[in-house]
Amino acid sequence: MAKLFNNIRKQLVSEKPSVSRTSNYLKYAVGEIVLVVIGILIALQINNWNEQRKLKKVELNLLYELNDVLEGGTFDGRLNLGGELTFQKLQLDRNKKSLASCEYILKHFEANLPYNDSLKYYFANAHTRYIALVRDQAYQNAKNYGLSFIKNDTLRAELMRTYETNTDWLLELNRRNNLYENNTVIPLLTRLFENVRMVDYNEDEFMIPLAYGALKSNMEYRTILKTTISKRKEYIQYEERRYRRMLKIHELLKKEIASRTD
Numbered sequence: 001m002a003k004l005f006n007n008i009r010k011q012l013v014s015e016k017p018s019v020s021r022t023s024n025y026l027k028y029a030v031g032e033i034v035l036v037v038i039g040i041l042i043a044l045q046i047n048n049w050n051e052q053r054k055l056k057k058v059e060l061n062l063l064y065e066l067n068d069v070l071e072g073g074t075f076d077g078r079l080n081l082g083g084e085l086t087f088q089k090l091q092l093d094r095n096k097k098s099l100a101s102c103e104y105i106l107k108h109f110e111a112n113l114p115y116n117d118s119l120k121y122y123f124a125n126a127h128t129r130y131i132a133l134v135r136d137q138a139y140q141n142a143k144n145y146g147l148s149f150i151k152n153d154t155l156r157a158e159l160m161r162t163y164e165t166n167t168d169w170l171l172e173l174n175r176r177n178n179l180y181e182n183n184t185v186i187p188l189l190t191r192l193f194e195n196v197r198m199v200d201y202n203e204d205e206f207m208i209p210l211a212y213g214a215l216k217s218n219m220e221y222r223t224i225l226k227t228t229i230s231k232r233k234e235y236i237q238y239e240e241r242r243y244r245r246m247l248k249i250h251e252l253l254k255k256e257i258a259s260r261t262d
Contacts, residue, residue: 065138091132099232101126120206155252
């Protein structure tokens with residue numbers, strides 16, 4: 001194309017001034033303008049294509065991050081501690097075991113059964129609550145980028161419900177439980193047991209009552225057990241809801257990633 005215009009320009013220079021020569025100059029000028037415009041449009045298109053390619057790569061990486069956090073792959077240059085699905089299930093099962101311990105102790109009291117050595121482990125586990133915090137850095141990265149890049153509306157909605165609505169409510173329940181335990185439970189336990197263990201999961205932890213007979217007939221302690229059962233059930237309900245959503249998110253993420261890598 002450039003060679004053609006060079007030939008036309010040489011031809012115009014060699015021609016004698018005339019009306020036809022002026023007309024040809026105008027055609028030449030218009031042609032060069034068109035050529036420049038076409039060049040600009042092509043450059044813009046190439047630049048736009050490169051930018052789109054970069055954005056697609058960023059978006060795919062964000063999806064991989066969300067998936068890796070759930071599965072337990074590499075995220076942000078570090079290995080996850082087992083993966084969110086594994087961790088949330090573990091904490092959920094521990095809270096269910098804590099609930100079962102509360103119910104076991106209460107039934108033991110109501111049946112007026114004597115003390116046995118295994119009870120000390122039930123006492124410790126009954127009053128240990130497992131906080132299922134989520135690692136949401138990958139979600140926050142996706143949110144800061146703009147969740148609209150996710151094609152699947154259901155996936156986008158489940159992510160927001162899981163990492164915001166559901167998690168915010170569990171944090172609120174944690175706050176309420178902390179207040180109840182610090183203001184009501186711990187002061188009583190310190191009067192009734194030789195030691196109080198309410199943090200970390202360790203099957204070897206135990207709490208030995210100062211006087212089992214008095215503890216068994218202590219109505220205030222029974223009320224605490226019943227209240228703890230109610231609170232555990234409420235917490236477990238929302239834990240299970242979030243865990244089910246995470247399982248759904250995991251399946252939807254795999255489909256979203258597959259649709260972008262085929």
